[in-house]
Amino acid sequence: MLRRLLAVALCAAALLPAEPVPARAEEAVLNVYNWSDYIDPAAVERFQKETGVQVRYDVFDSLETLEGKLSAGHSGYDVIVPTSEPTFSRLVRAGALKPLDRAKLPNWSNQDATLLRQVESSDPGNRHGAIYLYGTVGLGIRADKVRELLPNAPLDSLDLLLKPEYAKRLAACGIAVMDSATDVLPSVLHWLGRDADSTDGADLQAAEKALLAIRPHVRAIIASGNILDALATGEYCVAMTYSGDVIQAKARADEAKQGIQLRYVQPKEGAQLWFDMLAIPADAPHPEAAHRFINFLLQPEVMAGITNAVHYPNAIPAATPLVEEAVREDPNVYPTPEMLARTFTVRALSPQAERARSRLWNRFKAGR
Template structure:
């Protein structure tokens, strides 16, 4: 009888023991921003199960992380301002380079670009990068505004142009963190300015076009709608437009870089350059599993699969032979040196400026 009771107790405990021994990594990444096969392969190779959640804006990510104990092991913040703020706040774990040999695969020049956010590149590895610019349908724009410049922020930010394009649809991604620096650049101001006059000028510029903007939504929503032909001019991330091209092609709607198709434009005034980072929260429940995941993602063939899937460039030069030729050769995916030379990077504003920008963005969305 005693033996039977002991056996029964052991059988009841087995599920709990199995759960306790299960190896997991909790990942929080942007929407539509990974190669599903990479997750499958990582699980098969390591026996570590991936719990995968997504966000659609930096504001959402920061809100989740700000309270602490998020439960995530790997997050993907943009270098500025979110990643740099997390570094300064001590919210990220220093990378254990001995456990991450694939860090050596990264482009040294690109790493130098993010060193101002993370001195010594101590807390993050570059996942993907790109620019913020415009997605446009030139044929529809020319029908309404034949004299509007297609290579300038003037196309959307000048009220007289925005008014004419309202009929075919203007959308702007719902992220003041990303959009306001570009507006400041267009105005000839410092994209990192905390000056009250500069921020007031940016707010006035945004409010001037607000009556003509059809939607201010998450970039992922812009991508789908742009592919479906709902908008003719948008402000969003470069890769979202390139992905929308692929979806438009699959649906039979005209695409390409010619005059008839959907295309991405890096405005001549300059586009913001950004880097999305693989980082580990300081309170990550499974830091060793997190490091295994980061190291896996930096394998050349793995990160090449991500670039092929989501059409954003990665920072591993040895991955290029595994990137499909039509992707590797697209300057909207891998910008030329001349295009990169026209970009700028934004830094995290101080607390007072951040509050002012947040108020500006709220007023813009409300239209007053």
């Protein structure tokens, strides 16, 4: 329901008449391509009212979809939101992104310098992207259902999903894994005690063996947005996905008052930390409007509204006091320093390594 309301609100915002500030003709339209359920509709409406720029807003549900749109060139988009690894870094290396003009981004300095340094491995000098939101990869669980089937189950560990003896028992209440080799394989490798960026054949074989061992018990391998919807309605009791998806699903389930109790688990073994970036394609038709939009989003009150709407943390320290207390005090949204210390990031892989992982993932999906 929330997704439909967001979509309706965004469409309505896109149709609002241009108001106070006239934009030059070439800037009158801004084409945005973002993850689904990943914006505060009020932010889009406010930007339009303040600038006179009309926003055409499209959504995607996987990095593969985004890359497919960008790979052929002339996508028509002005602002995109790729994840730092691997998509954003690949686009940087391919020259597919326009370097940001800092002179047009006076709000750039609002970002957390420490977090910016963490994404420099993907974008040396932070030349091509500003941080939009960030989060971790972990588990969404219905603890009550899990406890019914496994009274002594380790609710704080990836063991819950990746140990076949647990997965077999939990199959009865539904297991899902998001369809993203990029975001699942590093966590599996890390759980195995291997390098999350490993390209070693033995490490990849170990990861494949672990995944195939639980494949008979996995009900669905689907886009994260679909996992969000299904978690909210109680279809799965364990799902591997993004932190914010689980937190959004919990909010929907709580609102529905159907007795579905959800929680997000950042695995004690350590969780993958990722960043979603605001970037401008090299051939963006409206680069001036794109810079205005990015600068607008980097305002503390705007980012606070987005975090309140989608329950992902932002990289603007001055926004934190403006975030609703229940959100900013939730360690699953804003991880504690101890939790952050256990996270890991991934780096870009060679095309050969990416192909090897893709083949591994396809075998996992096929179950052979």
